[in-house]
Amino acid sequence: MINTTLPPAADNVSSVLESEIESVAPPHRARGGLPYxxxxxxxxxxxxxxxxxxxxxxxxxxxxxxxxxxxxxxxxxxxxxxxxxxxxxxxxxxxxxxxxxxxxxxxxxxxxxxxxxxxxxxxxxxxxxxxxxxxxxxxxxxxxxxxxxxxxxxxxxxxxxxxxxxxxGGVIRGRRALLIGTPDELARLTRRDLLVSFGAEEIERVTLSATPAGSGAPTISASRHPEIDRAFERSRAVPLDEVLLAMPWSDGDGLDLVRQSSRMSPLPVRLLPDRAVSAVLGNDDATARQSFTVEIQRAPLSALERAAKRLMDVGVATAFSVILAPLMLVIAAAVRADSPGPIIFRQRRKGFNGREFVVFKFRTMTVLEDGTSIAQARRRDPRVTRLGRLLRRTSIDELPQLFNVLRGEMSIVGPRPHAVAHDDEYGKIIANYAFRHHVKPGMTGWAQVHGYRGETAQLHLMEKRVALDLWYINNWTIALDCRIIFRTIFELLRRPNAY
Structure with missing residues (x-):
């Protein structure tokens, strides 16, 4: 079972400073103070x-x-x-x-x-x-x-x-970390050790139950896979900077399970030196221990890259919102006159780190589906209104998503967000699908400028779209975003695949 209680005090405290930290500094203190x-x-x-x-x-x-x-x-x-x-x-x-x-x-x-x-x-x-x-x-x-x-x-x-x-006193703060590991490995890691040796501040720890091995360290069996998944799901509920793993390096199968589960999180994941490695390096040699951490998963974008992308998003979204405001007002009036129903269609989508948000679009259908089963729009779909056909063909119905961008839920460029029902469906049958949530979803993307827009009636079409999205995540640059924005304009002039 998963234990998310506060970390126990170390049995053998190596210094007065360490014991003071364990007894004085609260694990969930305010985020004031100096960054490590x-x-x-x-x-x-x-x-x-x-x-x-x-x-x-x-x-x-x-x-x-x-x-x-x-x-x-x-x-x-x-x-x-x-x-x-x-x-x-x-x-x-x-x-x-x-x-x-x-x-x-x-x-x-x-x-x-x-x-x-x-x-x-x-x-x-x-x-x-x-x-x-x-x-x-x-x-x-x-x-x-x-x-x-x-x-x-x-x-x-x-x-x-x-x-x-x-x-x-807890004035110095490290990178906010979720600590996941086996009981034996977690027991020897104190808050002071994490801060001083690895620059991390423990926000929460999750203990994975391990099966005693015939000899050596306990191992995590495949039956614990749901347990590990739930551990990584904690990263969505708590604001974190990274995930730290405290597991025996000899447990290859357990590390493979963790590597598979880490795909659902965009956070960097690091494996800390275990008890055996630390004994060889020396417990007091923090420099050696820090250099021996293993990067299981890197963050898709650095803090500087995220800031640059966000600055571009705000600038582009603000400019387009002002320029296209008259057009959006005319479309809003036309939608209201064309058919009964709200002007703006709202639907739950999954964004960065798999967190749900509500996407905005001009209503183009007579239905407002947002349940566990949603049918994709098809050619001559009777649910699409007369005006809706034009809006969907030209992608003008997506313009209200500029406000999703300004709210920080979306980006101008990124993997297109799918309905929650479709995310749940494709996440089970397409490998690495969860990697799409490692960046914010976009109004347009690398897959869209390659013609993969609209309906994906066949599985291989969605697999190709996912592959292009993953290529974009792994090769992102500001120049690539600019290239995609300009290509989107020309792509809309071609025969569309959105009905």
Whole structure:
């Protein structure tokens, strides 16, 4: 059975910090605070400011002591810039900006001093190679080395204490994750371990019952397939960024079952190192453990790509809504005059991540079907109104979906959404059909510009449409969207397949 209760506390707590997190930080806290991903950037920016400031301060102090007035301060600011660049390069190589290293105070100081010595050495080499050593006093360089080193250690000590409190208090948030796994593997993963080692914040965990094997780790049998499906369905009800798997790597059959079920979710799915792999890597080596995560399924679009696509959708939908507003008003009046019934036809469709939404269309039929069985429109379909035939042939009946785009339920370009009844039907008989829900549905798509519009009376036609939709998802670019929009205009001028 599936257990969606809160995670149990670890039996052996490896540090005071970890026990504090387990007892203080609530699993379902508010989403305020700092994202895990920007912690290293913030530390790097502050370090850079300290180094440049140390260069200016050291140069100004030297000038005041020996000449009575600060001169050529910009030169010393430039020295600080050179030093901070080399410090950052060395620091990233040594990992001084990784969260788990930031929480290891004494070992982190060693890395900081090593990076700073490398920066000072690099600065000295630069001064020698460019023959500007005579223009820069050795005293100011020595002052920069001493002041910068002391300042970096002092800031790091203060910041580490603050970071420790932030992690304990739940101020730092990671990627929202659904944790799925077997009892043994889940029992050893604490909230602190997930955040520090993998940058993830556990929103909920789902325990899969495993069958004890004759030897070795328990395995998940094929009879648990519905259980795994229900686990992935949880990703639709909870706002998440990824799915993490805590399962024995030796359970090949169980991993195959999970891989099949993951198709219904557009979220990235990662397999965490299991107990055996972690023992080889070392439980304290968070860097090695993070590098050994296995990507079971990648997200179809990155956050930047989703933002670019959404920006394009809003811009295009807004422009077309304004330009075509007079036409839509005329069509609305014509629909009302042509036959009794509402102007706008509403029907449930499945969108991104399989979530249902209501699609808008100009009514073109005398029926308003939205049940478990819906018949596709066919040539000379008696349900289609006189005006409806023209609207469907030219796809003008789809124009109200511009408002679905503005509402964020659809995109201008994407796989065409099907009625819920048809989704349920084809999802059972066409392999990889669920992958269509990995992006938002569109008003037009790659399949439509290749002639696959309207009725799909034969199964192979729907299979071809699905194949084109999947190609689009795997090869998406902004340029491809623009190409599809222009091709759609010409496709509508050809003999349509929509009745």
């Amino acid at each position: 991903s920007i912690i290293s950037t913030l530390f790097a920016l502050v370090d850079s400011a300290i180094i440049v400031g140390s260069g200016v301060a050291a140069g100004a102090a030297y000038q005041l002591a020996f000449t009575g007035s600060p001169q050529d301060i910009e030169v010393y600011a430039g020295l600080g810039l050179v030093a901070c660049v080399t410090y950052a390069l060395g620091g990233y190589h040594l990992g001084i900006y990784r969260l788990h290293h930031l929480l290891q105070r004494h070992r982190d100081y060693t890395r900081v001093l090593t990076s700073w010595c490398f920066a000072v050495l690099a600065l000295t080499v630069v001064l020698f190679l460019f023959k500007v050593g005579a223009e820069v006093s050795r005293g100011s360089v020595l002052g920069l080395a001493l002041l910068g080193g002391v300042s970096l250690i002092g800031w790091r000590r203060t910041a580490t204490r603050g970071l420790h409190s932030a992690v304990v």
